[in-house]
Amino acid sequence: MSFHHLDQYARVASPITSVPPVVRLLATIGLALGVSTLPLGAWIQIGMLATVVALLAVVARVPAGVMLVRVAGPLGFVVLASVALLFLVPGEPVFRLGPLRASDAGLLRFGSAMGRSAVALGAAVVLVSTTSFPDLVHALRQLRLPRAVTTSLGLAYRLLYLLSDEIERIERAARSRNARAVSGSRRRLLVGIAATALTRSLARGDRTYRAMLARGYRGEIRSLHSQPVDLRAALMLTALLLITAGITLSAYWTAG
Amino acid sequence: MSLIEVVDLTYQYPDGTPALATVSFAVDEGDKVAILGPTGAGKSTLLLHLNGLLLPQSGSVFVAGVGVTRQTCKEVRKSIGLVFQDSDDQLFLPTLLEDVAFGPLNEGRSPADAERQAMTVLADLGLAGNEGRAAHHLSGGQKRLAALATVLVSQPRVLVLDEPTGNLDAEGRARVVQLLRQRKETLVVATHDLGMARALCSRCVVLDRGRVALTGNASEMLADEVLLERHRLLVPL
Numbered sequence: 001m002s003f004h005h006l007d008q009y010a011r012v013a014s015p016i017t018s019v020p021p022v023v024r025l026l027a028t029i030g031l032a033l034g035v036s037t038l039p040l041g042a043w044i045q046i047g048m049l050a051t052v053v054a055l056l057a058v059v060a061r062v063p064a065g066v067m068l069v070r071v072a073g074p075l076g077f078v079v080l081a082s083v084a085l086l087f088l089v090p091g092e093p094v095f096r097l098g099p100l101r102a103s104d105a106g107l108l109r110f111g112s113a114m115g116r117s118a119v120a121l122g123a124a125v126v127l128v129s130t131t132s133f134p135d136l137v138h139a140l141r142q143l144r145l146p147r148a149v150t151t152s153l154g155l156a157y158r159l160l161y162l163l164s165d166e167i168e169r170i171e172r173a174a175r176s177r178n179a180r181a182v183s184g185s186r187r188r189l190l191v192g193i194a195a196t197a198l199t200r201s202l203a204r205g206d207r208t209y210r211a212m213l214a215r216g217y218r219g220e221i222r223s224l225h226s227q228p229v230d231l232r233a234a235l236m237l238t239a240l241l242l243i244t245a246g247i248t249l250s251a252y253w254t255a256g
Numbered sequence: 257m258s259l260i261e262v263v264d265l266t267y268q269y270p271d272g273t274p275a276l277a278t279v280s281f282a283v284d285e286g287d288k289v290a291i292l293g294p295t296g297a298g299k300s301t302l303l304l305h306l307n308g309l310l311l312p313q314s315g316s317v318f319v320a321g322v323g324v325t326r327q328t329c330k331e332v333r334k335s336i337g338l339v340f341q342d343s344d345d346q347l348f349l350p351t352l353l354e355d356v357a358f359g360p361l362n363e364g365r366s367p368a369d370a371e372r373q374a375m376t377v378l379a380d381l382g383l384a385g386n387e388g389r390a391a392h393h394l395s396g397g398q399k400r401l402a403a404l405a406t407v408l409v410s411q412p413r414v415l416v417l418d419e420p421t422g423n424l425d426a427e428g429r430a431r432v433v434q435l436l437r438q439r440k441e442t443l444v445v446a447t448h449d450l451g452m453a454r455a456l457c458s459r460c461v462v463l464d465r466g467r468v469a470l471t472g473n474a475s476e477m478l479a480d481e482v483l484l485e486r487h488r489l490l491v492p493l
Contacts, residue, residue, distance in 0.1 A: 134350030134390065154350045161392040162344055207345040210309050214338045215406065216330065216362030221349075224357055224367045 009062050009129045016060035016126070019233040021135035022142045024127055027240050031123040034244035035116045041108050042251035046115040049247055052240075053122040060130045070125040071118060078117040085109045133157045141223055151221045155208075162204060167197045257321055258282035259414065259442055260306060264315035267301055275301040277466045278315065283414070283444060290453035290474060291446040293463035294488040299446035300341065302463065303416050306444065307338040320413065334363070337412030337441075341419045343399035347391035352378065352402055355391070359410040377409040378402075381435065397428030401435070414442040421449045448489060454478045462487050 009017075016024065035049045057067050087097075091105030128136070137157070141150045170193045260283040267276040276298045283289050291299050304310040305317050308329025317324040319332045340346045349355045356374035361367065378384055381401045391399055400420065407415065420436065421429040433455050436443065447453055453460065453474060460477045462470040464487045470477065477483060484490035 132388075134354070134388070137350055154354075155348060157350050158348050158391065161390070165392075204345065207340065207342065208348045210304070211340050211346045212348065212358075214307050214309060214333060214340075215359040215410070216333055217358075218330075218362065221358070222361040222367070224354060224361075224371050 009060060012061050012130075014060050014130070016056065016130050019236060020229050021131050021139040023229055023233045023237045024131055025136065025139040025143065027237055028123045028127040030237075030241045030244050032120040034248040035119040035123075037248055038112075038116060038251050040112045042112070043115070044254075045247050045251040046112075046119060049119045049244065050115075050122065052243065052247075053119055053126065056126050057122070060126055062126060062129045066129070067122065067125055070129070071121045074121050075114070075118060078114060078121075082110055082113040085113065138223070147220065154221070159201065159204075163197060163201055166200050166204075167193060170196050258318075259285045259287075259320055260444070261318040262302075262305070262315070263318075265302070265305060265312050265317060266314045267298075267305065267310060268313060275466055276305075279463070279466070279468050280315075281461045281468060281471055283442060285413075286440075286442055287459060288443040288457040289445070289459045289461060290457035291444065291461050291463060292448065292450070292453060292487075292489055293446075294448060296465075297463040298466040299463055300418050303338060303418050303444070303446050306414075306416050307336045308332045309338075334410070335413045337407030337410060337415050339403050339407050339415070339417045339420060341422060343396075343403040344391065346403040346406055347399060350390055351388050352383065352391065352394070352405075353387035355402065356405050356409050359406060363410060373409050374405075377405045381405050381408075395428075397424055397431060400424060400428065400432055404432075404435070412441065414444060415439060416444045416446075418446050419449070420445060421447065421452050450478055450484070450489060462489070464488070 031049065031053065035046065038045050038049075054067075057064070086102040086106040087100045089103055089106035089109055091103030093101045094104050094107055095102050131139070134154070134157070137150050137154045140153070141147070174189055174193065262282070263280050265276055265279040268274050279298070279302060291302060293299050301310065305312060305324065306319065308324045311324065311326060311329070319335050322328050322332060324332050347355050349358060353371065353374055356378060357367075357370040360370035360373050365373070375384075375387065378387060381404065383398065383401055383405060386394065386398065386402075391402065394402060404417075404420075415436075417436075420432050424432065429449075429452070433452055436445075436456055443456065445453065445456060457474045460470070460472060460474045461468060462477070469487050470483070481490055485492070
């Protein structure tokens with residue numbers, strides 16, 4: 001199993017990858033905050049922020065198809081979480097779906113949730129596509145996220161690969177002995193694989209902890225210094241945050 | 257006084273399985289010692305005692321004259337660089353550079369110093385250019401060298417290696433052996449790779465079922481097929 005495709009554009013030289021990861025992370029947070037604080041039905045502003053995200057993706061050389069596929073997955077969860085709004089929020093009926101009646105107010109909330117989420121997810125996709133996971137962890141450290149959190153994330157990143165290799169090996173061993181693909185057997189096989197992988201992960205965790213102790217670990221992982229933020233990157237971030245803030249505030253002015 | 261002195265070391269696992277029984281031997285400064293024995297002989301358990309990761313239940317371990325106890329194990333670990341059998345256990349941070357700098361940072365070096373030291377060691381081992389890569393992007397041989405780098409960076413007096421050529425292809429094995437031959441540190445290698453022991457070590461300690469069965473000159477012992485067969489190090493096919 002491979003996760004290498006996740007940050008494949010982090011190695012593509014672009015104006016986005018030339019700025020420090022912490023700046024990319026702050027820009028993403030700024031965009032996500034800007035779009036999530038838009039009032040209901042701010043379609044023009046949602047469109048404008050979507051254009052900003054699309055431009056960032058173009059500059060970062062992330063293909064449109066990749067963007068759409070990566071946004072579509074998590075957006076499915078947003079649909080699941082917010083589809084009930086269509087039918088639960090009181091208002092004028094717009095359409096019927098069997099016994100359910102969608103209201104105009106529900107449609108407004110559902111549409112706004114979808115639009116805001118799509119833009120925020122788009123920004124997140126640009127970030128994770130152009131920033132390797134280690135760089136993201138560094139950026140979170142620079143933002144003074146608790147060390148326990150960043151340490152756990154860093155260790156989890158390595159263990160994710162080790163665990164996926166472990167599962168792949170166990171599954172291959174099972175298949176080599178003609179493990180059957182019919183649903184009942186398959187379920188039992190998956191449960192067995194999960195249990196074995198968990199046991200092996202615990203043993204590996206123990207061995208890794210010993211390896212850490214052997215090199216002087218005393219309960220805190222100290223980190224190397226990170227890429228400094230230069231004037232150009234600071235100006236780019238400021239400009240993006242000002243544009244985002246301007247678009248967000250314009251929604252309130254026009255609504256007022 | 258010997259650099260490492262193991263005296264009547266005995267250890268049982270928590271489930272009661274005996275691992276080591278009255279093990280005694282000594283290693284002098286500059287020695288290259290192979291700990292030989294079949295799987296389950298107690299080699300890895302013995303190595304964990306040298307670094308203070310396991311503490312003696314009875315008997316003693318001394319490193320540079322310091323008895324290994326809960327109070328002294330941090331000091332002992334500065335002298336003993338332990339390379340584990342599975343490199344994936346040793347490479348746990350997101351990038352190779354961070355992994356190699358982990359030890360120096362724990363010793364109190366500044367981040368800039370630790371990074372410089374790590375870069376130097378990686379370059380020495382032919383791993384320059386891989387600093388920002390994660391361990392899962394490295395080949396088996398590169399991982400083994402990287403695991404070695406995480407220890408060499410702290411300049412230990414003794415290198416303790418658990419099966420350093422295990423799971424390596426011929427080229428990777430030759431590279432590791434060649435590199436270890438060039439090292440000046442005292443070397444303790446647990447292995448059942450007799451070829452590597454012959455190439456690297458001047459002395460052997462044979463462990464069998466948790467006991468020291470033999471100690472002696474490596475070239476003489478490794479040439480004695482009857483002796484090797486008796487201790488399950490060489491089994492005719």
